Amino acid sequence: MRYDAIIVGGGSAGLSAAQALARARRRVLVVDAARPRNRFASAMHNVLGRDGTSPLQLLIDGRAELVRYPDASIVDGEAVDATRADAGFHVRLEDGRKFHSRTLVLATGVRDVLPEIEGLAARWGRSVLHCPYCHGFEIDRRAIGVLVGDAMGLHRALMLPDWGPTTCLLQDGFEPDADAQARLQRRGVVLERSPVVALLGTAPGLDGVRLADGRTLALSALFAGGRVLPASPVAEALGCAFEDGPQGPYLRVDATKQTSVPGVFAAGDLAAPMHTVTAAVAAGVLAGVGAHQALIAADCG
Ligand SMILES: Cc1cc2nc3c(=O)[nH]c(=O)nc-3n(C[C@H](O)[C@H](O)[C@H](O)COP(=O)(O)OP(=O)(O)OC[C@H]3O[C@@H](n4cnc5c(N)ncnc54)[C@H](O)[C@@H]3O)c2cc1C
Numbered sequence: 001m002r003y004d005a006i007i008v009g010g011g012s013a014g015l016s017a018a019q020a021l022a023r024a025r026r027r028v029l030v031v032d033a034a035r036p037r038n039r040f041a042s043a044m045h046n047v048l049g050r051d052g053t054s055p056l057q058l059l060i061d062g063r064a065e066l067v068r069y070p071d072a073s074i075v076d077g078e079a080v081d082a083t084r085a086d087a088g089f090h091v092r093l094e095d096g097r098k099f100h101s102r103t104l105v106l107a108t109g110v111r112d113v114l115p116e117i118e119g120l121a122a123r124w125g126r127s128v129l130h131c132p133y134c135h136g137f138e139i140d141r142r143a144i145g146v147l148v149g150d151a152m153g154l155h156r157a158l159m160l161p162d163w164g165p166t167t168c169l170l171q172d173g174f175e176p177d178a179d180a181q182a183r184l185q186r187r188g189v190v191l192e193r194s195p196v197v198a199l200l201g202t203a204p205g206l207d208g209v210r211l212a213d214g215r216t217l218a219l220s221a222l223f224a225g226g227r228v229l230p231a232s233p234v235a236e237a238l239g240c241a242f243e244d245g246p247q248g249p250y251l252r253v254d255a256t257k258q259t260s261v262p263g264v265f266a267a268g269d270l271a272a273p274m275h276t277v278t279a280a281v282a283a284g285v286l287a288g289v290g291a292h293q294a295l296i297a298a299d300c301g
Contacts, residue, residue, distance in 0.1 A: 003029045005291045006091050006101040008079045008234055011036040012277045013268025013284035014107030015062035020288025022069035026295060029099055030066070031091060033078040034059075037109050037231070037269060038277070040125025045134050047277045055277070075099075079108075082234045089263070102298065103291040106240070106259070106266040107284060108232035110248065110275070112225045115147060115171065119199035120224060126204030130225040132156075134276075136163035142220035143167070145209060147196060149174045152226045152246055154184075160223065161187045167217065169196050169209070192217070230270055238264055245273035256290035257283060265291045 005021050007014045010032025021028040036059060038044060044055040066072045077093040088102040112130065114121055120128055129135045144164040146157045149171040160166040167190045170176075176184065176191075184191060194211040199222065201207030208218040228248040230236070235251055241260035242249040251259055251271040259266050267283035269275040 001027070001100075002086075002088065003027045003099065003101040004295055005029075005103045005105055005288075006031060006089065006099055007105040007107055008082065008091065008232070009107035009109060009268070009270075010034070010063065010074060011059060011107060011109055011268060012062070012280040013109070013270075013287070014105065015059065015066055016281045016284025017105045017107060017265070017267055017288035017291070018066050018072060019062075019069075020285050021292055022066060022072035024288075024292045025071060026292060027071045028073075029101065030072075030074040031077060031079050031093065031099070032074060034076060035231075037112065037275075038125065041135070042126070044277060045137070058277070079232065079234055082238055084238070084261075084263075102263070103294055104238075104264045105284075105287050105291055106232075106235050106238075106251070106264065106270060107268045107280075107287070108230065108234060108270055110228035110250075110269040111231045113227040113229060113248075115149075115224055117147075117196055117198065117224075119203060120222075122203040123199060123206055123222075124225075127206035127220070128199070128222050128224050130223065132159055132163050132223070135221075136160070139164050139221045141165075143218060144221050144223065145169050145196075145217065145219040146223040147171050148176075150226075154180055156223055156226065157189055158183060158187055161189060164220070166190070167192050167219070169222075171195050196222075228269070228275075235259070235264075235266065235270065240264060240266070243273070247273065247275075253287075256293065257287035258290055258294070263294060265294075 004026035007030045010030040038055040081092040157168040194213040198210040241252045265287040267287035268280035
C-alpha cells in the first residue's frame with residue numbers, strides 16, 4: 001500500500017502531525033522507536049492540562065486517539081533509511097520492513113549529549129536537569145549546582161537563582177570574562193573552579209558533588225546538558241539542510257514546516273532551536289497540515 005504520509009517518530013510532534021493528516025482522511029503511518037527524549041523524567045510541566053503528569057502517558061493517550069481514525073496506523077520500529085523513489089519516499093526499518101508514501105514527516109527528535117561524569121547519567125531527568133522552566137519549581141528553592149563550560153551554561157547560571165541558591169561549577173577550563181563574572185555576582189551566583197568529578201548520594205536522588213580537589217558540595221539538583229544532536233540520521237541521508245542552533249544543529253523548515261527537500265516536512269525538537277512538548281505539538285499539527293496541503297497541490301496536478 002502507498003501511504004499519503006509516513007511520519008517517522010511518534011512523540012508529541014509526530015503524533016500531532018499524524019492526527020492532523022488522519023483527520024483530513026488521508027492514509028497515514030507512524031513509525032516509532034518509542035524512545036521519547038523526556039522518558040527519563042517521571043513528570044512533565046508547562047504542558048497545559050497535563051501539568052505534573054507522566055510524559056509517557058501523554059504519548060500512550062496520543063497513540064490511542066490516533067488509531068481511532070480509520071486511515072491511521074502505527075508500527076513499532078526504527079527507520080534506518082529513507083530514500084526518494086516512485087514519486088514519493090521509501091522508508092526502511094531496521095528489521096527489513098519497507099513502506100512507501102507520497103510525503104514524509106520527520107519527527108525523530110534529538111538526543112542529549114551528557115557530560116561524562118561519574119553518576120551523572122543515572123540521575124538524568126530526575127536530579128540532573130536541563131531546563132529550569134520544566135523542572136526548576138520542584139527544587140523548592142534548595143541548593144542548585146550548574147555545570148558551566150560554555151556561553152550556554154553561563155546563560156543558565158544567570159537564570160537559576162530564580163529557582164534556588166546557585167553555584168556555578170566551571171568545567172573544561174572555562175573561565176567567564178570579567179563582565180560575566182560581575183553579572184554572576186549581581187545575581188548572587190557563587191563561582192567554583194575545581195571541576196566536578198562525581199555525583200554523590202543514592203541515584204536518582206542527589207546529595208551533592210565531589211570536586212577534583214577532594215572537597216564535596218551539598219546540592220539538591222544539578223543542571224547539565226544543553227548540547228543535542230539529531231536522534232536519527234534519516235534527515236541527513238535525505239539531504240535536508242540544517243541550521244546551527246544554540247544547543248546544536250536543527251532542520252531548516254519553512255512556514256509550512258517543509259524542509260529543503262520537497263515533500264519532506266519536519267517538526268518538534270529536530271526542527272527547532274528551542275524545545276518543549278507544547279512547541280512540538282504545535283509544530284506537529286502545522287507539519288501535518290503542510291503535508292496535507294502538498295498532497296492537495298499534487299492531486300490538482
Ligand atoms: C529529561 C527531560 C525532561 C523534559 N521535561 C520537559 C517538560 O517537563 N516539559 C516540556 O515541555 N518539555 C520537556 N522536555 C523536552 C521534551 O522532551 C521535548 O521538547 C519533546 O519530547 C519533543 O518532542 P518530539 O516529538 O520532537 O521528540 P521526542 O519526544 O523525542 O519523540 C521522538 C520520537 O521519535 C522516535 N524516533 C527517533 N528516531 C527514530 C527512527 N529513526 N525511527 C522511528 N522512530 C524514531 C523516538 O524513539 C521518539 O519516540 C524534557 C526533555 C528532557 C531531556
